[in-house]
Amino acid sequence: MRARYAESFHAPTRRELLAASGSLFAWAYLPQIAHAEGRDPRFLAIVLRGALDGLATVAPVGDPDWIALRGDNALTLDGKTPALKLNDFFALNPAMPKLHAMFTANEAIVVHACATPYRDRSHFEGQDLLENGLPKPAISDSGWLNRALAGLAPGGRVDPRGSRAFAVGPVTPLVVRGPAPVLSWSPQRVQPASADTVQRLLDLYRHTDQRLAEAIDDNSKLATIEQTGNMNQKPGVPGPAQVRAYFAEAAGTAAKFLAQPDGPRVGALALDGWDTHVNEGIANGRLAQLLGALDDALAAVKANMGPAWKDTAVVLVTEFGRTARINGTDGTDHGTATVALLAGGALKGGRVLADWPGLKSNDLYENRDLKPTTDLRAVLKGLLKDHLRADDRVLAQNVFPGSGDVKPMAGLVA
Amino acid sequence: MTASGKAAFGKEAAALALHRFGFGPARGSIDAIAGDPRGAVLADLERPQAGRLAVNLPSSAEAARAVFDFRAEQTAKQKLELRAKKVAEADTPNSNFDCRKPGNAAPCAAPPAPNEAENQAPVQQPAQPPKPPEPPLPQQLILDEAKARFDAATGTDIGFVERLVWFWSNHFCISADKIPAMVGPYEREAIRPHVLGRFVDMVQAVESHPAMLFYLDNVESMGADSVAGITRDKGLNENLARETMELHTVGVHGGYTQQDVTSFANVLTGWTWIDPGQPDHGGEFAFAKRLHQPGDQVVLGKIYPDTGVAQGRAVLADLARHPATARHIADKLARHFIADEPPPSLVAALARSFMDSDGNLKQVARTLVTADESWVPARRKLKVPSAWLVAMFRLTGVQPDNAIGRVLGAQGLLGEALWRPPAPNGYPDTEAAWIDGVPRRLDIANEFAARVAATMDPLALVDTGLGPLASPETRDTIARAASRAQAVALLVMSPEFLRS
Numbered sequence: 001m002r003a004r005y006a007e008s009f010h011a012p013t014r015r016e017l018l019a020a021s022g023s024l025f026a027w028a029y030l031p032q033i034a035h036a037e038g039r040d041p042r043f044l045a046i047v048l049r050g051a052l053d054g055l056a057t058v059a060p061v062g063d064p065d066w067i068a069l070r071g072d073n074a075l076t077l078d079g080k081t082p083a084l085k086l087n088d089f090f091a092l093n094p095a096m097p098k099l100h101a102m103f104t105a106n107e108a109i110v111v112h113a114c115a116t117p118y119r120d121r122s123h124f125e126g127q128d129l130l131e132n133g134l135p136k137p138a139i140s141d142s143g144w145l146n147r148a149l150a151g152l153a154p155g156g157r158v159d160p161r162g163s164r165a166f167a168v169g170p171v172t173p174l175v176v177r178g179p180a181p182v183l184s185w186s187p188q189r190v191q192p193a194s195a196d197t198v199q200r201l202l203d204l205y206r207h208t209d210q211r212l213a214e215a216i217d218d219n220s221k222l223a224t225i226e227q228t229g230n231m232n233q234k235p236g237v238p239g240p241a242q243v244r245a246y247f248a249e250a251a252g253t254a255a256k257f258l259a260q261p262d263g264p265r266v267g268a269l270a271l272d273g274w275d276t277h278v279n280e281g282i283a284n285g286r287l288a289q290l291l292g293a294l295d296d297a298l299a300a301v302k303a304n305m306g307p308a309w310k311d312t313a314v315v316l317v318t319e320f321g322r323t324a325r326i327n328g329t330d331g332t333d334h335g336t337a338t339v340a341l342l343a344g345g346a347l348k349g350g351r352v353l354a355d356w357p358g359l360k361s362n363d364l365y366e367n368r369d370l371k372p373t374t375d376l377r378a379v380l381k382g383l384l385k386d387h388l389r390a391d392d393r394v395l396a397q398n399v400f401p402g403s404g405d406v407k408p409m410a411g412l413v414a
Numbered sequence: 415m416t417a418s419g420k421a422a423f424g425k426e427a428a429a430l431a432l433h434r435f436g437f438g439p440a441r442g443s444i445d446a447i448a449g450d451p452r453g454a455v456l457a458d459l460e461r462p463q464a465g466r467l468a469v470n471l472p473s474s475a476e477a478a479r480a481v482f483d484f485r486a487e488q489t490a491k492q493k494l495e496l497r498a499k500k501v502a503e504a505d506t507p508n509s510n511f512d513c514r515k516p517g518n519a520a521p522c523a524a525p526p527a528p529n530e531a532e533n534q535a536p537v538q539q540p541a542q543p544p545k546p547p548e549p550p551l552p553q554q555l556i557l558d559e560a561k562a563r564f565d566a567a568t569g570t571d572i573g574f575v576e577r578l579v580w581f582w583s584n585h586f587c588i589s590a591d592k593i594p595a596m597v598g599p600y601e602r603e604a605i606r607p608h609v610l611g612r613f614v615d616m617v618q619a620v621e622s623h624p625a626m627l628f629y630l631d632n633v634e635s636m637g638a639d640s641v642a643g644i645t646r647d648k649g650l651n652e653n654l655a656r657e658t659m660e661l662h663t664v665g666v667h668g669g670y671t672q673q674d675v676t677s678f679a680n681v682l683t684g685w686t687w688i689d690p691g692q693p694d695h696g697g698e699f700a701f702a703k704r705l706h707q708p709g710d711q712v713v714l715g716k717i718y719p720d721t722g723v724a725q726g727r728a729v730l731a732d733l734a735r736h737p738a739t740a741r742h743i744a745d746k747l748a749r750h751f752i753a754d755e756p757p758p759s760l761v762a763a764l765a766r767s768f769m770d771s772d773g774n775l776k777q778v779a780r781t782l783v784t785a786d787e788s789w790v791p792a793r794r795k796l797k798v799p800s801a802w803l804v805a806m807f808r809l810t811g812v813q814p815d816n817a818i819g820r821v822l823g824a825q826g827l828l829g830e831a832l833w834r835p836p837a838p839n840g841y842p843d844t845e846a847a848w849i850d851g852v853p854r855r856l857d858i859a860n861e862f863a864a865r866v867a868a869t870m871d872p873l874a875l876v877d878t879g880l881g882p883l884a885s886p887e888t889r890d891t892i893a894r895a896a897s898r899a900q901a902v903a904l905l906v907m908s909p910e911f912l913r914s
Contacts (some may be wrong), residue, residue, distance in 0.1 A: 012644065049896060049897045050896035050897060050900075051896070086508065123895065123896050123897055124872070124898055125899070127897060127898075161621075169864070192854045193857055193859070193860035193903065194900075196896065196900075197856070197860065197900055197903060197904065198853075198856065200891055200894075200895070200900075200904060201856065201891075201904060201907055203891070204887055204888060204891045204904070204909070205909065208885055208888065208889045208909050209909035209913075210888050211845065211849060211850060212849070212909055212912065215849045215850060215852040215853065216852060216853055216856075272896065272897055272899070272900065273896075274896070275896030275900075
């Protein structure tokens with residue numbers, strides 16, 4: 001097959017490359033994993049970089065202070081675009097019907113008012129800590145997911161011997177870097193510069209360089225008219241369809257790899273664009289488009305996992321939340337607590353887990369952010385423990401160092 | 415011209431100098447030259463072997479012969495395959511499945527395993543994808559040359575001399591579309607040895623270089639009254655003569671007439687190359703007397719007696735020293751480095767320097783650097799895409815070892831494919847030509863940042879790449895970025911980084 005490939009004169013498609021490499025590196029030398037317990041678990045972490053607005057994703061529609069807090073921007077069950085009811089208190093952003101269906105089928109869990117131990121508001125530091133699993137901002141070259149894999153006991157549900165972590169993207173996300181070998185795959189399409197990046201650049205140019213502002217702005221207008229999702233569209237300004245396609249391809253491909261009988265069992269990817277300071281567009285605009293893209297990505301994971309979906313847990317995490325109130329530009333600024341979204345057939349789903357802190361001014365963290373009442377590490381430790389059979393001590397010392405007093409959340413996995 | 419006080423010293427002037435005269439700062443560059451930025455730029459001109467590449471690559475003639483042989487072998491191979499195919503078709507007349515149909519490519523190259531369903535996962539790809547087949551020889555030659563050039567630009571301290579190389583190479587451009595084997599060697603042979611030498615020597619080297627003679631069709635040209643012209647009923651091709659005057663020397667307003675072009679074209683007949691298929695000297699310059707138009711010629715009012723190849727040398731020498739050439743070159747240099755509408759005083763100073771020094775290009779470069787007009791704080795030039803790309807690599811310290819293909823791809827996407835200008839006037843270097851490509855630069859920046867930014871401190875990079883040039887707005891925008899990658903993308907897309 002190698003020889004044939006070398007002789008073919010057309011540019012190889014990715015499928016060919018994959019097929020060709022598969023024959024070369026058939027992984028036959030890897031130990032066959034015995035699944036004594038009858039479950040062959042898959043774990044996928046999706047890092048949402050930029051700080052997802054948890055209150056706009058899963059709205060506390062039953063909180064009496066909700067409408068007053070967000071006004072016209074508050075999602076409601078009877079709004080113009082009604083939110084999707086999860087239970088008597090919470091409702092999901094209307095852009096996520098597929099996640100809603102998973103929730104209804106007991107395949108999704110929302111953890112609300114949740115945060116990492118990080119309490120400042122720098123994206124860079126917050127993302128580092130979210131991914132490296134340390135209790136305080138510090139530089140580390142490994143992430144909690146990789147260390148979790150490396151620390152699994154041989155012969156268990158996932159055997160760390162010969163097992164690889166999987167990563168999507170030209171750069172392996174920190175969360176999955178570390179001692180365990182990483183298998184990486186990069187989509188042919190690069191992640192397009194987000195509308196958010198274009199907007200930031202446009203703001204900068206408008207203040208400093210009119211000529212450049214016009215160059216970017218003209219292009220934005222063109223793209224808005226087109227918005228076809230055509231991959232050949234004007235560069236620089238990805239349409240929503242382009243973002244959708246990227247999200248779905250990145251997550252869907254990860255699922256294809258994880259679904260393989262002898263493929264990797266843990267994987268990670270990062271999706272950008274959640275830093276919604278201006279014109280957030282919760283129900284119909286930018287955030288709704290991003291959440292819709294994320295919804296498609298989750299659906300792609302489910303579809304591509306196939307029968308392995310029943311053994312799957314996907315966790316979507318972000319570095320921190322956003323301000324509880326809307327700011328002066330119809331957006332939200334850097335906040336603290338937010339949601340963690342869990343999906344997968346292995347979960348005991350259909351539940352919103354929250355020690356709800358309330359939304360009155362006094363209830364808010366520093367009178368501005370949703371107050372964190374659940375440590376994200378508890379959620380992750382609970383998943384790693386019950387799904388992958390990670391050891392308590394390893395979790396407390398190696399995976400999330402210094403997290404001895406953060407108990408793994410029990411009962412997430414069916 | 416003397417260095418003027420404040421503007422020419424300190425970190426701000428250092429950063430300005432690195433962007434305006436060089437390829438942008440690398441880590442520590444701003445501090446390294448802050449004591450005397452102007453002196454540092456001038457010192458770049460004094461480095462031994464400045465402008466030359468310490469590489470062992472084939473000469474233009476060697477490359478041309480190698481490519482000729484390669485193509486001949488390919489042709490032979492294809493012919494053999496065609497014969498084999500005809501035999502095979504005769505054996506299986508009912509075959510209706512063509513492996514070469516695009517839609518059938520995958521099944522042919524890699525037959526699916528029997529149990530593989532359409533929606534099943536692709537087989538795993540290892541972290542190191544299988545090595546793609548090596549590019550064919552002509553592409554490999556260009557890749558090697560491109561890498562040597564790119565390494566020189568990213569590896570140099572300041573890059574002023576490399577910027578001059580790029581300027582002159584574009585001024586005297588040829589195109590890989592027409593003569594792929596020679597584009598790299600041409601720059602090393604005709605441009606680099608003379609960027610700090612005399613303009614007349616560069617003109618002589620360029621116009622007699624086989625790559626230029628082929629690119630501007632002089633190898634097709636013959637005097638109507640030459641032996642070859644008479645026997646073959648052929649005559650002049652005036653392309654090289656015209657472009658030499660219009661683009662390379664006196665300029666379109668240099669005062670020449672169509673008669674001058676025709677006469678000069680006659681002078682240049684016989685300037686040709688030895689067919690690259692010749693094993694010994696193929697691809698080298700030759701003067702073929704039997705192509706040369708006999709007789710005296712008058713160019714720009716001066717009579718040039720027929721002295722064979724020396725007749726052309728004499729015309730070129732005069733064109734290179736013409737006052738109109740001095741003005742043309744002065745204007746282009748000032749436009750390239752300083753402003754799209756350069757100050758007339760600067761152009762005049764450069765032209766004077768050119769004339770006074772008999773076209774000594776090092777002296778002209780010195781004049782450019784010492785002129786006060788060259789240090790205006792306002793940064794109005796939009797970097798051409800290629801220079802901007804180099805600056806990104808220098809800023810981040812990313813080694814372009816295996817990235818040359820990616821760099822070339824990006825340059826092509828941005829409309830400035832290396833050594834492939836659409837016309838003999840080269841790529842433009844004014845803002846109007848490149849401003850519409852800025853959104854596309856964002857795509858490139860985004861991909862670049864996604865690849866490199868994970869371990870970088872964006873605010874430290876601002877200090878590295880812009881220092882005091884960074885506006886508060888730019889610093890703030892980068893500090894508030896949603897991710898390291900976004901921060902790095904915004905930095906390289908900031909006005910201060912895009913402009914020089």
